[in-house]
Amino acid sequence: MPAPFDDSAPDALRLRALRKSFDKGAGKCAVDGLDLAIRPGEFYALLGANGAGKTTTLRMVAGLLQPDDGEISICGVDARKNPLVAKAVTAWLPDEPLLYDKLAPLEYLEFVAGLWGLDNAEAAARAEDLLRRLGLWxxxxxxxxxxxxxxxQKVALAGALIHAPRLLMLDEPLTGLDAGAARLVKDMLTEQTRQGVAVVLTTHILEVAEKLADRIGIIAHGRLIAEGDLAGLRALSAAASASLEDVFLDLTARGVAA
Known part of the structure; x- marks a missing residue:
């Protein structure tokens, strides 16, 4: 069922002419003038080959990398001018999340909640709810x-959600998960969108994007080359009834060639 988008609310994420280069002498950009808009309550899958610029983009949105140029707006907040305000409504889950191994899940969530300044009682209630729903109680x-x-991975997801973010970004969150764990994570993400949270997901498991995403963006060489729901992407591709995998391979091949 499509997420109940609120057209009156500011975009959960808006990027304008975002640019990042790691080797300016080579004249190549990891992210090259990227424009993107994601609405509250939207499940958005950002797809691309390795090195296409997906992770670099999300790391800039999370405030872990400084853009060379461009604008980042999170829930109407200029993230470059007001990074602390923007980060307070944002969560970022990398493909290799860092946990403190000597902490138990409950201790870890209490620690993360303390960083966000949550009240102890509220933090405890949220931690118990998240751990129970993720099967870790x-x-x-x-x-x-x-x-x-x-x-x-599930502990890290609970840590990302403990402060109730409005924008949740995940880089390959299902890698290495068994079927049961993957289902729990997917159900949790879908529930977040129903609550109005914008979820941005990168994945190489295209069936996940095909089943869960409201919209799909395809990025190549740091540029958004195609965007839309599956029907819209099929219309851009040579194969009108193809799977997302076929559409993705066709569009990226033509995008790279261009």
Missing amino acids: EQRNQRCEGFSRGMR
């Missing part, structure tokens, strides 16, 4: 050092 007092990749 029984392990709440076990150290993370012995956890599987899937369990660590």
Whole structure:
């Protein structure tokens, strides 16, 4: 069911002419004048080959990289001029999240909640709710050092959600998860969009994007070369009834050639 978009609200994320180069002498940009707009409550999949600029884009939005040029607006806040305000409504989950192995999940969430200045009672209630929904309540007092990749990924997701962000960005969150853990994470993300949270997901598992995303953006060489729902992307492709995989390969091949 499509997310209930609020047309009166500012975009959850808007990028204008965003640019980043790591080797200015080579004349190549990792992100090259990227324009993007994502609405509150939208599930947006950002797809591209390795090195296309996906992670660099999200790291700039998260404030971990400084853009060379361009604008970043998060929920109507200029993230370059007011980074603390923008970060307060943003969460970023990288493909290799950092956990403190000597902490248990409950301790980790209490620590993260403290960084955001949450009231102790509110933090405890949110932590219990997240750990129960992610199937980690029984392990709440076990150290993370012995956890599987899937369990660590779920703890990291709980940490990203503890302060109730309005923009949630995830880089390959399903990599290495078993079917049960992947289903829990996907259900949690879908629930977030129903609550008005904008979810931006990068993934190489195209079936996930095909099933979950309201819109899909395809990026190549730091530029957005195609955007829309699956039907719209098919219309841009040579194969009108193709799978997302076929459409993606066709559009990226033509985008790169161009």
